[in-house]
Amino acid sequence: MTPPRLSSSRQRLLQDRVATGLITAGGVGVLLAILAIGVFLVWETLPLLVIGDTLALAKLSPLAWGTLKAALAALLFAIPVALGAAIYSALFMSARLRSRIKPALEMMEAIPGVVVGFIAGLILAPWVERHLASALMLIIWLPLSAALAGLLWQLAKTRLRRRLPLSWAGLWLVPWFVFMVAIALWLAPWLEQHWLGGDLRQLLDQRYGMDYATRNALIVGIAMGFAVIPSIYSLAEDALADVPSTLIEGAQALGASRWQALWKVALVAAGPGIFSAIMIGAGRAVGETMIVLMASGNTALFSASPFEGMRSMAAAIAIELPEASPGSQTYHLLILAALVLFIFTFLVNTLAEVVRQRLRRRYRQIGGTL
Amino acid sequence: MNTRLTTLLTTFLTDRGSPFAIRHILLRYAAITLLLATPLAWGQSAPISGTLGAVGSDTMAGLMLRWGESLTTRYPDVKLQFQASGSASAPTALVAGTTRLGPMSRPMTSEERDNFIERYGYPLLELKVARDALIVVVHRHNPLRALTRQQVDAIFSTSRACGAEAPIRRWEQLPATRDWSFGRIALHGRNLASGTHGLFQERALCGGYFRNDISEHPGSSAVVAAVGESANAMGYAGFNHLTPAVHALSLYNDGGTAIPPDEAAIQSGDYPLSRYLYLYVNLPPGETLPPAEQALISLIMSDEGQQIARASGFVPLTPSVLNAQQRW
């Protein structure tokens, strides 16, 4: 590299001072701008909080419940799938496959919420309503068919097993699932007829008094779960893959089986990382707007039923705020909702980040390869 | 002949010095364009041009856009720019003078009229441009055909301000749907900010309160689509969103006859939830409108304009109403 041309050194020093000052100013300015979000939200909600308008807060509570319900539904679906996928791809999957599958799954995160919401609200929801029994059966049937695949594999001949190794199962189980879904869809109407006396929805209504809304927590759970899976998966996978291999190997050397080593050592060691992954997922689920707006029915209900709709704070902001005149009570109320979202996600994310940093330090102490 | 003229023009335009190649080509192109454009320009008598601005009803967005499209096909230089931000935004914009045209899906309140008179000293010109209605829809296979006002209220409201005795929650509670074994009635409607929501509340619920388990959709077409997909659903929407996927119910009028929401009943106003759509125009007395505005209004009042209203799903005006507004 050619040495920098030396011009007058005083000018260079001056330039350096000015540039440093500018960068500092710019950097601090950007950070302040980010801080301004919080300040603005608090400032705009002060009128409500000062008056202590309990009526307004009462209006907000079904929205808060709806937000939580939607997020819970999404996490119920996303956590098992995302963690399972993370465990598998960090510990079982072949390296070659992993380098392909991980970006593919992370790509799921890039699919815009408005597209997922459209599919969920206009395509999936009516289908599930017409085929409720099939949909519910699929939820039970898919894990069973995975276990069935495992059993069959163990009974299979060695040659077949070598052809279809566990380390590639993430890929070759896909056609298996397609086949199984087809079987389930074919069987479900028949089962519904024989076991459930014709119509599951009538049964739910007559025996349990349960209502069924087209756009409900089940649909939101699946759609938003789909959107949340990649963020949980990605972080949890990182945490598991970063567990120093010495730990697992040590455990196995002491006589633990691979599964024991995983369950008792790797998962425990990566526990905080997984926790922070789930927190990040929760933050995303709470703030997701378009999916809930399009797939939830927007009914401001206090109901825990998975077959009833809800209305979330984010969705309420999106449809009502453009019509609310600034300064009105609705306006302040919706901004309060935004503040709640802001604080909640900020806290959850900070918690996750702190836990993750602590974890990283711990690995370093254990003497991982990092 | 064309080329000769072009060369002539080109040499004329580049008389000083030798023409550069690019300049040459450009000028030749310009000359050809000129030659081609001239007969076209001559062919049209008194061209009208300009951008029309209109601010107002969300319901009428599709209709206004289609009228604008048709206007542009007639007069290529006229463009209609429409800002659909709800009927309530029209009076504000008219008073502020940012637009001369305010489409509204309801008549102006006297307060809104007074505001305008206070500012300008003369009243707005009110034009009826089409007829519309709110419809109550059920799934296309639902045997239900008609509802009384009290029944509608008992189904959609908690207040029952129209005088029903008990709320109606299940299909079995209605005589016509005793065998429609789908349990509870799933309700669909519009979100709070929409005019449809407000109008239904005022006219069908007698000003009462909506139930809180109504699915609130961000658009009327979403309501119709949702009802068309589920056999246990009922919803309310604008008439122009009616599709064969749903069935629009007849409503009993005060005389006890069931009136179906068809074109004739909406046009005559017999259907209880029908309404006019309006266009408010800022026109000082004794003056005439600029040609572009004039062109839009005569398009709306023409047979073609009313056909466009029908194509958008609304109901054309009766000839008598059109005649009464004939001077426009």
Added chain:
Amino acid sequence: MTSVSANSASRHPRFSRVNDLWPWLCAASVALSLLMLGALLTLLLVRGLGHFWPATLEEITLSSGETFAGQAVREVALPQQDGDERLYFTGNQDIDGVRWRWVAIDEIVERAQPTDLIRLDRSPWGDFIGRLVAIEQHGQRWEGDAAWQQLATLLKLPANQRQESQLLLTTVDGQILRQPLANVVSAQTPNAMAWWQKTFAWGDAVWRFLSEGPRAANTDGGVWPAIFGTVLMVILMSVIVTPFGVLAAIYLNEIAHQGRLTRLVRIGVRNLAGVPSIVYGVFGLGVFVYGVGGSLDEWFFSDTLPSPTFGTGGLLWASLTLALLTLPVVIVATEEGLARIPEAQREGAVALGATRLEMLTRIVLPMAAPAMLTGVILAVARAAGEVAPLMLVGVAKLAPQMPIDGEFPYLHLERKFMHLGYHLFDTAFHGEDVQAAIPLVYATALLLVLIVLVLNLTAIFLRHYLRRQRGNEC
């Protein structure tokens, strides 16, 4: 026990059957995720691209003796009885008053696909499906094949030059319609077309979808203004976000004292990436639109008040809001790049007598450039798919004026603009007829997903390439 694995898994000892199933469940999670992703993409591809393929038209005879023509759309089960019903798109809204028809499949006696069925795309009445009888122009009349040739030549003329011509059409149940040719956009006989003709028609339809503006109040036509608006907004946003993001990252990584406070700030910035986008939208509406925009109006555009110029949502505010939203993405990515540069490089530069500015501009920034680029691409990908904040700060259902045009000052930052994502939401929920809009929604969704995926893939490859290169250097 027979569960000794034969391959790579043979390292570990035998274990019980129940525990043996857990890995399968985990593998199933991966498979399930892949399946869902694949199903979504396939659905979008098939329905989004399939919409443009000239669909076969059927002539249906019912058991009641009634006939009609249409395109089969989908089938669902009848409620409370056995059997299915099928939805047909029948067009002819001016004649029948509706353009859809649900028919119980049991009622259908005959399904034919006659080759002379014609499908016209018209404005304002939408599609016509039926037969062409004749063309009349200036008292002349063409029938049969001659009519076809004449129609093909006439349709190539611009609309205002075929005002005199009229089509004489019949529906399959014998109703006669006189259709002025000026209102016809295109004509097709899909049943008579060979596959290559259909392919051409398909390509043509895709091109029109991409290059034309919406028609018939967003229920028909293309998405060009939405593509344009999305791209312009994203470009403006990256112009704003890049310098500020890079500046903040340099400050945090190179200049600020690396203490507890900086660490906290860094955590804060990271967390902002997790704050819901709608919150940024609220901030944009409250501060940019009502605050800054309102003041600008008072100072510079008071003559047009109370009608707002900058005090309402617009391109500028949307870009600013999204820039703020994607700022953390750029900062984090750039910081990652900066942190990867070995300390020795910086020390070497300083040891050779470079000032900090020189060290930054000549050594550090060039090395971190790919990371910055990755950050910007990720930011662009996020912004292109984001809809919720835009609903608050300036997206429009239909913007008749493009934000760039020949009028001074050419780039109109205060104008509202169209956005692919919002266009999708609007046509799916606000349109006149959802059923009619769904194919267009699929196509729009596919386009949006493609744009976002391509951007993301670029970022991934760039990062991959960068890491490999760095790996060689170190």
